[in-house]
Amino acid sequence: xxxxxxxxxxxxxxxxxxxxxxxxxxxxxxxxxxxxxxxxxxxxxxxxxxxxxxxxxxxxxxxxxxxxxxxxxxxxxxxxxxxxxxxxxxxxxxxxxxxxxxxxxxxxxxxxxxxxxxxxxxxxxxxxxxxxxxxxxxxxxxxxxxxxxxxxxxxxxxxxxxxxxxxxxxxxxxxxxxxxxxxxxxxxxxxxxxxxxxxxxxxxxxxxxxxxxxxxxxxxxxxxxxxxxxxxxxxxxxxxxxxxxxxxxxxxxxxxxxxxxxxxxxxxxxxxxxxxxxxxxxxxxxxxxxxxxxxxxxxxxxxxxxxxxxxxxxxxxxxxxxxxxxxxxxxxxxxxxxxxxxxxxxxxxxxxxxxxxxxxxxxxxxxxxxxxxxxxxxxxxxxxxxxxxxxxxxxxxxxxxxxxxxxxxxxxxxxxx
Amino acid sequence: xxxxxxxxxxxxxxxxxxxxxxxxxxxxxxxxxxxxxxxxxxxxxxxxxxxxxxxxxxxxxxxxxxxxxxxxxxxxxxxxxxxxxxxxxxxxxxxxxxxxxxxxxxxxxxxxxxxxxxxxxxxxxxxxxxxxxxxxxxxxxxxxxxxxx
Ligand SMILES: Cc1cc2nc3c(=O)[nH]c(=O)nc-3n(C[C@H](O)[C@H](O)[C@H](O)COP(=O)(O)OP(=O)(O)OC[C@H]3O[C@@H](n4cnc5c(N)ncnc54)[C@H](O)[C@@H]3O)c2cc1C
Numbered sequence: 001x002x003x004x005x006x007x008x009x010x011x012x013x014x015x016x017x018x019x020x021x022x023x024x025x026x027x028x029x030x031x032x033x034x035x036x037x038x039x040x041x042x043x044x045x046x047x048x049x050x051x052x053x054x055x056x057x058x059x060x061x062x063x064x065x066x067x068x069x070x071x072x073x074x075x076x077x078x079x080x081x082x083x084x085x086x087x088x089x090x091x092x093x094x095x096x097x098x099x100x101x102x103x104x105x106x107x108x109x110x111x112x113x114x115x116x117x118x119x120x121x122x123x124x125x126x127x128x129x130x131x132x133x134x135x136x137x138x139x140x141x142x143x144x145x146x147x148x149x150x151x152x153x154x155x156x157x158x159x160x161x162x163x164x165x166x167x168x169x170x171x172x173x174x175x176x177x178x179x180x181x182x183x184x185x186x187x188x189x190x191x192x193x194x195x196x197x198x199x200x201x202x203x204x205x206x207x208x209x210x211x212x213x214x215x216x217x218x219x220x221x222x223x224x225x226x227x228x229x230x231x232x233x234x235x236x237x238x239x240x241x242x243x244x245x246x247x248x249x250x251x252x253x254x255x256x257x258x259x260x261x262x263x264x265x266x267x268x269x270x271x272x273x274x275x276x277x278x279x280x281x282x283x284x285x286x287x288x289x290x291x292x293x294x295x296x297x298x299x300x301x302x303x304x305x306x307x308x309x310x311x312x313x314x315x316x317x318x319x320x321x322x323x324x325x326x327x328x329x330x331x332x333x334x335x336x337x338x339x340x341x342x343x344x345x346x347x348x349x350x351x352x353x354x355x356x357x358x359x360x361x362x363x364x365x366x367x368x369x370x371x372x373x374x375x376x377x378x379x380x381x382x383x384x385x386x387x388x389x390x391x392x393x394x395x396x397x398x399x400x401x402x403x404x405x406x407x408x409x410x411x412x413x414x415x416x417x
Numbered sequence: 418x419x420x421x422x423x424x425x426x427x428x429x430x431x432x433x434x435x436x437x438x439x440x441x442x443x444x445x446x447x448x449x450x451x452x453x454x455x456x457x458x459x460x461x462x463x464x465x466x467x468x469x470x471x472x473x474x475x476x477x478x479x480x481x482x483x484x485x486x487x488x489x490x491x492x493x494x495x496x497x498x499x500x501x502x503x504x505x506x507x508x509x510x511x512x513x514x515x516x517x518x519x520x521x522x523x524x525x526x527x528x529x530x531x532x533x534x535x536x537x538x539x540x541x542x543x544x545x546x547x548x549x550x551x552x553x554x555x556x557x558x559x560x561x562x563x564x565x566x
Contacts, residue, residue, distance in 0.1 A: 010491070041491040042512050055510075058493035285489040285520060314515040319533050323519045365515060367464070367476075367524035369485075386469040393523040394466030394474035402564045403420035405479050405523045 001026035003298060004087060004095055006077050007103035008032035009040065010284055011274025013059060014291035015101050015298070020067040022299040028069045029095060031087070035073040036128060037063070041284055043131040044152075047138065048159030053128070077104070077245045082267045087245075099298040102246070102257060102265070102272040103291060106239035106282055113147075114208035119217035122209070122233045125152055134234065138163055141231035145169075145220045147206050149176035151315060153236035154189065158317055160234075161196050168199035168228045170206050170220070180313045180324035185346055185362045192318045201226060209233065241276045254278045261304040263294035271298055281310035309376035314365070323365045326350075326375045328358035338388050347389050354382025367392055379407065418502025419541070420564050421551055423475050427558035428465070430473035435461040437553030441542050457531050462539045463550055475558060477550060478525045478539035480504045482566060486517035486526060486538075495538075502566055506538035 003019050005012045008030050016028050038056035045051040064071045072095075079088040086096045108124030110117050123134050134156070138144075144160050146153045149171030157167045169176060175186035176193075190200050204224050209217035220228045241256040251265045252258040256278030263271045273290035275282035289305060296303035314323045330350050335357065340347040346362040349371075356375050361368045370393045374381060381388070384395050398408040436449070438461035445451050452459060463477040484504045487495045494510035495517055497503075513534045518526045529535045542548040551559045 039491045039493070039512075041514065045512065051512075058491060060493070284491045285485075285516065288488045312519055314519040316513055316515060316533065321515050321518075321528060321533055323515065325519070365518055366527035367518075369517075369519055369521035369526060370524035372519055373522035384469045392466045392468075393476055393525075394468040394472075397425055397466075397468065397474040399423050399425070403422050403479065403562055404481065407522075 001299075002096060002098040003028045003101070004097035004099070005030045005101045005103060006032070006087065007101075007105055007274070007276075008034050008037055008071060008073065009103065009105055009274070009287070010058070011103035011105070011276075011287040011291035011294075012101065013037060013063070014288050015103060015273060015295040016069050017063075017067060018292045018295035019299055020069065022295065022301065026299075028067075029072065030064075030069060031072045031075055031077060031089065031095065033074065033076050034127070038128055039284075040126065043125055043128065044155035044159045046128075046131045047125075047134050047156060048162050049135075050159075056128070079245050079247075080249050080251075080267075080270070082249050082270065085269070098269065100270045101291075101294050101298060102243070102270065102276055103274045103287075103294075104242040105275040105287075106241045106256075108235065109238050109240045110235050111147075111206075111237050113206050115211050115217060116147075116206070116209050116233070116235065118215065119209050119211060119233060120214070121216040121231065122235060124235050125156055126239070134160075134232070137232050138165060141165055143168070143228075143230050144232045144234060145228050145230040146234045146236065147220070148236035148238075149173070149200070149202070150179060150236055151177065151313060153234070154193075154315075154317060156234050156236065157193065157198060161193070161198060165231075166197055166199075167193075168201065168220075168230075169193070170201045170204060170222060170228075172205050173202060175202055176200060177315075178329075180315070180328075180360075181322065182329055182348065182360060184341070185322060185324075185348075185360050188320060188346075188362065189317050192320070199228070201228075239275070239282060241278070243276055259290075261293075261308075262297045262302065263290055263305070264297065280308060283310050283312070285312075286310050307376060309372075312372050312376075320363055321365045322360065322362040323368050323372075324358075324360050325368075325372050326356070326358035328360045330357060340389050349388050351381070351388070354380040356381060370396075373407070418480070418564060418566055420480065420562055421477050421541070421548060422560050422562045423477060424558050424560075425472070425474045427556045428473045428475050429556055429558075430465050430467065431555065432465060433553040433555055434463055434475055434477070434550035434559055435465060437549035437551075438463050438539075440553075441545070441549035460529060460537055462537045463525075475550075476523065476525055477559070478504070479523070480539070480541070485520040485522060489516040489520040491516060494536075503541055504538075505540070506536055508535045511536060 039058040076090040108126040210219035257272040271294040273294040274287035345364045348360045350358040492512040
């Protein structure tokens with residue numbers, strides 16, 4: 001069997017590892033633009049000089065040798081020819097497959113703001129090359145403007161400030177991290193950032209960049225007229241799936257490659273996994289899960305995605321950890337909102353009829369994983385007569401004969417009218 | 418593989434397992450007499466919860482066959498050792514992103530309370546024949562079993 005994988009990041013690597021486990025003799029080839037394997041989630045730590053390139057890797061040493069995987073690095077797939085069962089690369093070479101996995105992830109997009117795409121000192125953060133370029137320019141820079149106050153934007157802001165830059169953050173939502181946090185929990189980070197000199201501009205869009213004669217943006221003007229001077233601009237405002245090469249195939253695309261629960265595309269023997277797939281947040285754990293699931297099906301074993309819940313994020317800025325699950329910002333009076341707030345530790349649980357839809361845990365995140373499970377699987381809690389913040393696995397405790405934990409099935413409680 | 422079995426109905430919430438875990442992971446020595454309970458650095462990797470009917474339940478890492486903490490780990494710090502079956506944690510690789518804490522469905526994990534940096538992860542007392550929590554359990558609510566994988 002000839003397995004071909006496009007992309008050498010978390011989805012592709014996990015698929016390859018799983019394929020090798022399931023098929024000792026099959027030939028496995030990975031093709032990627034990346035010439036190193038690294039965790040994109042740690043790129044900001046390179047910018048902050050907290051990790052060297054070697055320490056960005058998430059695989060063991062000699063991964064490819066140990067697993068007998070052929071890796072063609074530094075090459076881009078440009079076309080898939082399903083009828084010939086082969087992939088064409090940017091150097092004109094082609095590679096045949098019996099089973100193909102597309103795990104090409106996504107790229108950061110720069111919104112159509114005047115001069116933003118032209119500016120030479122404008123960066124996104126998605127690839128190691130981006131981190132290296134940001135690191136280099138940061139050395140001679142004093143001021144950075146960050147467009148987008150989401151997780152990646154704040155990751156970069158924190159690290160650039162650590163390096164002594166004055167940073168301004170522009171976010172169109174009502175507060176930073178609007179997808180994950182509410183005002184109360186976002187304020188905690190806003191305060192920490194401001195304390196260190198950051199400017200935070202919320203509820204506002206960037207309108208244009210002002211270019212100097214060298215083609216660098218020296219000023220970012222916001223819709224409300226505010227002008228922010230800049231030596232560099234970082235854009236963290238969303239991503240787009242890397243899938244140009246599917247043109248001409250029957251693979252369905254809807255802001256990402258459309259797959260079924262077995263990670264199959266509409267084209268026979270072609271699978272997709274990770275951030276390149278449609279209809280879900282692009283997060284690491286899902287890319288792992290999908291890479292593994294795709295591999296099982298590629299090897300001829302039926303396996304379905306068990307858990308595709310992607311609305312979970314953890315973060316830790318300035319030593320303050322927060323976990324956000326589901327939608328903690330539901331604004332509907334049918335929902336009940338329970339809050340614990342002692343001025344430091346903040347917890348919020350949004351629920352309705354015994355089902356939890358969203359939660360935030362800030363400063364005390366111990367054992368919070370059980371809430372991820374409860375929220376992802378809509379496990380009813382209405383029969384647990386207890387302070388909601390004290391709910392733990394103990395309330396579902398069930399251990400099987402192999403010593404594995406399972407969740408006690410709870411019947412949805414009958415409401416007495 | 419070896420697993421710590423839990424019979425919750427024998428548990429009397431004496432917290433012996435919690436103490437045992439702290440004793441084993443105390444940097445200042447591995448005897449109970451070395452343990453300073455006022456030293457914040459002494460933390461256990463297990464805990465005992467009380468459920469909605471006030472029944473205790475010892476929560477101790479299962480070293481799962483399909484561990485969520487490993488799936489979710491983006492630094493390579495959490496790994497499943499295919500030989501021993503243990504889920505191992507390498508704090509030097511860890512980026513303190515807490516995705517494992519967020520993802521363990523059994524709420525086993527937490528970060529250390531001093532620096533919020535290191536994950537309090539059961540290591541089955543590495544080379545010990547019997548893990549300390551089991552040794553410290555006076556009611557035999559905890560005992561070792563060999564399970565097929
Ligand atoms: C700064 C930052 C912080 C993040 N933090 C978190 C976090 O805390 N938690 C979390 O869950 N997620 C986080 N993420 C998201 C996470 O990194 C992604 O979900 C994950 O990397 C997706 O993996 P993937 O394998 O699908 O694709 P990617 O990691 O995007 O990799 C794509 C691979 O495909 C290759 N490729 C692309 N196009 C082609 C082509 N045409 N031909 C050949 N190869 C190609 C690339 O070279 C690369 O090897 C973060 C991302 C960033 C950038």
